[in-house]
Amino acid sequence: MKRDAVTCGGCVVSALGAVGAVWLWGTSDRTQRHLGNKFENNGQDLGAVLVELPRVVIVGTVLPGLVWGLGAWLLTRRRRSQAHG
Template sequence: MTMGRRDAVTCGGCLVSAVGAAGAVLAWGMSGRTQRHLGNGFENNGMDLGVLYTELPFVFLSGAVAPAAVWALGAWLLGRRRRSDLHA
């Protein structure tokens, strides 16, 4: 891979990771279960702010790591296929 192409692949992976993390946190925050824990129940019954430090970090990390891993696997497979085409 040329240097400019490698930079574009790296930038794309970072972008996919950031969008995945933001999307995961947004989806987690909008779920009914999370809303109940954060106080949208009847008169704040069942409010549990512990989800912010027990669940939120895992949601953020999984949202960032999963898309980046898929992106990296795809980039590796495409790079490998292109190298094999050059040697054929």
């Protein structure tokens, strides 16, 4: 694989991970409960958004990128060992 393709793939995976994590977080019952999914927004807690949303975005971005990078590193390492051996 070319280095540019691997880098672009990692960026795409990270972006999709961030969007997917926010979507899953936003559709969960717990989040809906905190955002006031009750009658006339009783029980609305925007603190959950301020605390949880940045964490969700960071983990959704970093974790897929790390997995992608680890996979690319292992494939490159395997190819180098097969070429030399």
